[in-house]
Amino acid sequence: MSMPFYVSPEQVIADKAKFARTNIAKGRALVALEFADGILLVAETFSRTLRKISEIYDRIAFGGVGKYNEYDNLRQAGVRYADVEGYRYSREDVYAKALANAYAQILGQTFTHDMKPMEVEILVAEVGYEPSGDELYRVTFDGLVVDEDNFCVLPADADPIVDRVKESYQEGLDLRAAFNVAVKALAGPERTLTDKELEAAVLERKATRRAFRRLSDEEMAGLLDAT
Numbered sequence: 001m002s003m004p005f006y007v008s009p010e011q012v013i014a015d016k017a018k019f020a021r022t023n024i025a026k027g028r029a030l031v032a033l034e035f036a037d038g039i040l041l042v043a044e045t046f047s048r049t050l051r052k053i054s055e056i057y058d059r060i061a062f063g064g065v066g067k068y069n070e071y072d073n074l075r076q077a078g079v080r081y082a083d084v085e086g087y088r089y090s091r092e093d094v095y096a097k098a099l100a101n102a103y104a105q106i107l108g109q110t111f112t113h114d115m116k117p118m119e120v121e122i123l124v125a126e127v128g129y130e131p132s133g134d135e136l137y138r139v140t141f142d143g144l145v146v147d148e149d150n151f152c153v154l155p156a157d158a159d160p161i162v163d164r165v166k167e168s169y170q171e172g173l174d175l176r177a178a179f180n181v182a183v184k185a186l187a188g189p190e191r192t193l194t195d196k197e198l199e200a201a202v203l204e205r206k207a208t209r210r211a212f213r214r215l216s217d218e219e220m221a222g223l224l225d226a227t
Helices: 009-024 068-088 096-113 159-168 175-187 217-224
Strands: 030-035 038-044 053-057 060-066 120-126 135-139 145-148 151-154 198-204 212-214
Touching (some): 030 060, 038 060, 060 151, 175 198
Antiparallel strands (some): 038 198, 060 120
16 A cells, blocks of 8 residues: 655645745736825736726725635735625725735635635725825735735835835825835836826725726826926
8 A cells, every 4th residue: 555645745835835926926916005195006008908907896996816706806805805895784884904904804715724825916005085094905926915005016025126216216206206106116227118108096085975986098198208
């Protein structure tokens, strides 16, 4: 009788994590920044229809990097979750923190129990009526929730992009300045990104209900003209 092949739990977890990180890193990055009038989300993209940035609820946005079909399934699940919570209680009782925790449970369960982890990293952003109320939650492929301050970069191990944001970011930026900080961080010193290679949206602080607004190509081009 042959002995079954044994792999230690530590090795299984390490292999899953390496698999997820490697494949997530193949995608294009996303940057979210708090600015004076809300929260800005900017992503480098190759498609005008396969969106990385989307609306979840009145004042909540979603961002994802990695495998599109997997993070889009998570986006849809988040919309359903928010709709049910808003119907059961009230629209004001739908919070980004609760949604991020729900995502963490899904990702953590998949990472622990399934053969293949999800190849995604996601962002849940909520704009407050005051800057102190802004919230940015990064949720990793293994279900870890990280509460970010001021800005967030996906994937988390995109260190050069993180460093470039840190060098340029200041609190209280206007939209134009924040947009250019994000674009320059994504592009790096050796490239120039155009509006055709970007998608962007804002959560507007002054909005009375639906705060999410996607930036058009024309608006992004106008913002880039100042660089």
